[in-house]
Amino acid sequence: MRTTAAFAIVSLGILLAAGAPVQAHHSFSATYDGNKPITLRGTIVKMGWQNPHAHMYVDVKNADGKVVTWEVESAGPNALIKQGLRKEDFVGAEIIIKGFLAKDGTPTVNASSFTLVDSKKEFVNEPQTP
Amino acid sequence: MKRLLIVLSLALGVHAVTLAQTRPDFTGTWRYNQGKSNPNTSGNTPNIAFPSQIVVKQTPTEISVDSTSVRQQPVSAVYKLDGSKVAVQAPPGISETGEARIDGGNLVITSRRSFSSPAGDIVNDFKEVWTVTGNTLTIVKTRIQSGDSITEKAVYDKV
Secondary structure: OHHHHHHHHHHHHHHHHHHOOOOOOOOHHHHEEEEEEEEEEEEEEEEEOOOOOOEEEEEEEOOOOOEEEEEEEOOOHHHHHHOOOOHHHOOOOEEEEEEEEEOOOOOEEEEEEEEEOOOOOEEEOOOOOO | OHHHHHHHHHHHHHHHHHHHHHOOOOOEEEEEOOOOOOHHHOOOOOOOOOOOEEEEEEOOOEEEEEEEEOOEEEEEEEEEOEOOOEEOEOOOOEEEEEEEEEEOOEEEEEEEEEEEEOOEEEEEEEEEEEEEEOOEEEEEEEEEEOOEEEEEEEEEEEO
């Protein structure tokens, strides 16, 4: 009886873990459109400092004055730290991002490189940076 | 008379050599060589995305370029080598025009690509300089958006 209960609990745990949201590690070509390079300038309102990719949420003002929040996929924290960037450098900072638009047309880009305008801290991708 | 013929033959020969030098042939199927290309031209975060394969057909007046990449939409164009502007067959949602000319031993392609995005209409200008040496094609590509530019180099091997 005890064995059955333990098995049920472990099974439930595995099922719950499988259903939990995870940050997928995907290839550039599956998600982003290499034919649509884009440069954005805006203010970082939120930073997701997690592996395998850090995610910035950036308010960008359109030509018509409307503000759109973009999700910007960057390299992981280790690659950012290696280039002198820290988690606390991001939220509230103005940023210029060079990257590629998502295939699905949503306000999502991957960042090939970016510059924090005030601190002048830069990130430049390295070969095969995850 | 004999001397005149020799001089004319030499002149024609030199002219033919000059023409051959100024008309490089890019015809062939070219495959991206990661090891010889700049590192930021492939992988998950390229500065400029280069096609995996390019198929080129060239005549004295035109050059057709078909570019394909893994899991990306193909782009193709038939450029007039007199430098006149042509429409590029780009994926849906992208509008592109381009022009090509032979400049010395190089092919120079300039193009303007526009598409809409959640940030409004985006316009990118590109300049590509192609150089062929034997079975190697080198492309130096510059992208300009809002006055800001990036340049990268990719190398292709003839298949």
